[in-house]
Structures are given as structure tokens and as C-alpha cells.
Amino acid sequence: MGEKKRVLVVDDEPDIRGLIGEILSDEGYDVTLAGSGAEANSALAQMTPDLVLLDVWMPDIDGISLLAQWRARDHSLRFPVVMISGHGTVETAVEATRLGAVDFVEKPVSLSRLLATLEKAFSRWVPALAATPPAPLVGNSESMRTLRADIERFAALQDTVLVVGASGSGKTLVARHLHQNSPRSKGPFVVCRAESLDDDNAAIELLGVEHDQHWTPGLLAQAQGGVLLLSDLHELGLQAQRILLTTLERGQYRAVGGQRSHPLDLRIIASSVDDEALALQLDPVLYERLSAIILRTCALDARREDIPALVTHFVDQLTELEQLSYRSFDVGAKNRLRHQSWPGGVRELRNMVKRLLLLSESEHIDAAEVGRFLVQRVPDITGTQFDLPVELPLREARAAFERAYLLAQLRDVGGRMNELAAKVGMERTHLYRKLRALDIDPKQINDES
Numbered sequence: 532m533g534e535k536k537r538v539l540v541v542d543d544e545p546d547i548r549g550l551i552g553e554i555l556s557d558e559g560y561d562v563t564l565a566g567s568g569a570e571a572n573s574a575l576a577q578m579t580p581d582l583v584l585l586d587v588w589m590p591d592i593d594g595i596s597l598l599a600q601w602r603a604r605d606h607s608l609r610f611p612v613v614m615i616s617g618h619g620t621v622e623t624a625v626e627a628t629r630l631g632a633v634d635f636v637e638k639p640v641s642l643s644r645l646l647a648t649l650e651k652a653f654s655r656w657v658p659a660l661a662a663t664p665p666a667p668l669v670g671n672s673e674s675m676r677t678l679r680a681d682i683e684r685f686a687a688l689q690d691t692v693l694v695v696g697a698s699g700s701g702k703t704l705v706a707r708h709l710h711q712n713s714p715r716s717k718g719p720f721v722v723c724r725a726e727s728l729d730d731d732n733a734a735i736e737l738l739g740v741e742h743d744q745h746w747t748p749g750l751l752a753q754a755q756g757g758v759l760l761l762s763d764l765h766e767l768g769l770q771a772q773r774i775l776l777t778t779l780e781r782g783q784y785r786a787v788g789g790q791r792s793h794p795l796d797l798r799i800i801a802s803s804v805d806d807e808a809l810a811l812q813l814d815p816v817l818y819e820r821l822s823a824i825i826l827r828t829c830a831l832d833a834r835r836e837d838i839p840a841l842v843t844h845f846v847d848q849l850t851e852l853e854q855l856s857y858r859s860f861d862v863g864a865k866n867r868l869r870h871q872s873w874p875g876g877v878r879e880l881r882n883m884v885k886r887l888l889l890l891s892e893s894e895h896i897d898a899a900e901v902g903r904f905l906v907q908r909v910p911d912i913t914g915t916q917f918d919l920p921v922e923l924p925l926r927e928a929r930a931a932f933e934r935a936y937l938l939a940q941l942r943d944v945g946g947r948m949n950e951l952a953a954k955v956g957m958e959r960t961h962l963y964r965k966l967r968a969l970d971i972d973p974k975q976i977n978d979e980s
Contacts, residue, residue, distance in 0.1 A: 537561045537581045537582075539583045540552055540563070554645065583612045587614055613649070628753065632748070634747065634748065635747050686709050686712035691821050692799075692824045693826070696827055698804065715757050718755075738778075738785065739787065740787045740788055758799070760802070763802065766945075779820050801822075830876060839865040842868060849881075858887065858893065858896050868901060937951075
């Protein structure tokens, strides 16, 4: 079971601060409370939260100024910030968004609104790349050398980029490298799955909404100064296509219900599995605008010479970041993995390396040991590969199966939570809790796509 997400609540009103703390604790978050800017800074000196809820008005320093301090100190925020506002103005909201706030919650705080806002913030937040560099693009195959050269060549440009490749081939990782090596590297990196922008919510999700002097920023506002990644572009609905095309043509956007326009200052990167099919699905003018540059990723099965280097990389990564026991893979083990088919791409290979590090009884893994684990990959009726946890006690095996099952189903529906809930027969609130308990982060599907 994964660690709880840490939330720092900064509000000078004890009743509100305590109520939010109780709600989030009941929902499984690890909550730290701060009643002032000074207390918030003291808490941040001790830990890095996964999210901060920050009141706009406090006695010692207002939330906007505090947010500006954090941004200036770290050059980019290390965590998503959601502002709490009882009587903020549109100007306040615009400034907070410019400084990196991802959303707003109005007082009095609504339980359902609060939880939905946090889920959205967690699902879309990708740490600023100045603080968290992306994983390296591992491999020395011709396709990887070409890809790295293309990224270096196009990163500094402002043109839109379309990244094309099979599922699991690292399209989001390519987008992050483009951002990391660009003049916008200190700006936000906002990820949106195109299918989430249906005709009913596309305008609000993209443009934000302004009502009674309150402004809730949309994706375009959140990505200002940085990058908006539209993954699975082939899923983009007609209404979202119209809004994007109009915005790109005008170079500005206006929130739903808003009275003034805001200049567009971001780079759009999109990803899809097939650019030829995409050209038939999108408005032709929009497709032309979004595919100014096309980069192509390569499926792992088409660059198997990179697998030994990837195995070494994953061993180092897992032992360092997840504190797993180090085990060496000899040449035979790496060759056994190299000659295996990996329909799930790099993600599937990493999972196998992790399983070997966790469950192998040998410090030196050879081809026979790899083979023993590979035969336990039992296909389900959809053809998805499962690792059968036969070595574990029943309770741990059940949790391992539930995790493998939900991960497979999540990948099968392309990370779409509404489809996942319907497919597995769970109410969405309960499903989110189950995913958190099993340390499954839906946004990982974006990162690995």
C-alpha cells in the first residue's frame, strides 16, 4: 500500500482549518495545518507536501504574496496550490494563476467541491521540470538517437508539436523533455486527456469560468508560461476542437461568463497513436496548426537492442527511488528479456524488473530466473498480461491481484475513469479510494502513454 498524499492546509480561521483537516484526514490524506504564512513556511522547511490549500487573506501575509515567495524561492512550484477564497476578485485569481495556483475553492467550503478539486489537481499536476527533471530517454538504437536529436533541435521553438507512437512508447516523456530543454522550462507542465473534454464541459475546462467576481482557471490559464499537453488527441470532441481553433487563431481566450480576454502564452504539445487517422478525425485547420512539428516514438518491440540498457536503468532507478534490494542481472538474463515480446512497452518491462527485484531469492539474476518469472505472466481474456502472485500470502496476493487487475483495466480504457468505473462495476468515489489504497495513480497512464 502506497504512502498517503500529504496536504498542507494554510488558513488563519481555526474552525475552517480544523474542518478541512478533519475531512481530508477521513479521506485518507496526511494533513498538516498552518494558521499563518510563518507557520506554513515552517512546515515547508520540514517536508514537501503533495498539495497546498492556501487561504488568500491572512493577517501576517496574504496568500498571493506567500505564493509569490514560494515561486521566487524555488523558481517553480514543487507542489500544486489550490487557493481558498471567501471574497477574492477576478484580478486576485488571475494573479494567483499566473504564479502557479491550479484552482480555487470558495468559502463556505463544500465537501464535494473540495474533494473534486483535489482529485483534479492531483490528476493534472506534473511537477515543474526545473525541480523534477524527467527520466532519461534510455537507449542507443537508431530510433532513439534520432528522437533525442529531434528533441534537441525542436525544443527551443515555440511551434506546436505532435508526438506520435504506440501506447507505452513514451510520448509523454518526450513532451517533458521538449519542455525541460525549452525557454519555458520554469513554467508549468499541464496534462489533459483529450477525451475528458466532452461537449458539455469543454468550454469550462479549457477556458475557466467567471461568476460573481470569482474566477476558476481553466487549462489554458493553468498552463500560461509553460506547456499544455493534450494526450490522446484523437479523442478530442468537436466542441473542444472549435474552442482550441478559435483560441489559437485569436491568440487569446476569455473565461465562460468573463468580461475580458487574456493573452495566450503557452506551447501546445499533443500526442496520438496515428497521425494519418488523426488527420481524418480533426478539423483540418486545427490539425495543421497542432502538427507543425511531428515527432515519432518507437515501440519497444521494434528497438529491442535497447532492452539491456533499460534493465540496468530500471535496476538503478528502483533501488534508489523505491529502496528495493539491489540484484545484478547477468548477460543471459538481459538477453532473455531482450528476446521477450513486450506489448505493454517500457512500462511492462519496468514492472517485470521490479517484480524480479522484489521477489527473486537470488542476488544474481540469470536467464533461468527470468524465465521462471516470465512463465507466470498469465493472459486474461483481453490478452493483457498479469503477474500471478503465487508466492505471496493470501492477503498480499489478493492486494497484488487487485492492483494488477485495476491497472490492466485502467490501461485497457486508456485511463478514462468514467469507463473504468462502469467496466469494473464500482461507484467512482469508492473506485478512487481503492486506487489510492493500492497506490495506483491514474495520471501514471498519461506519463506512460
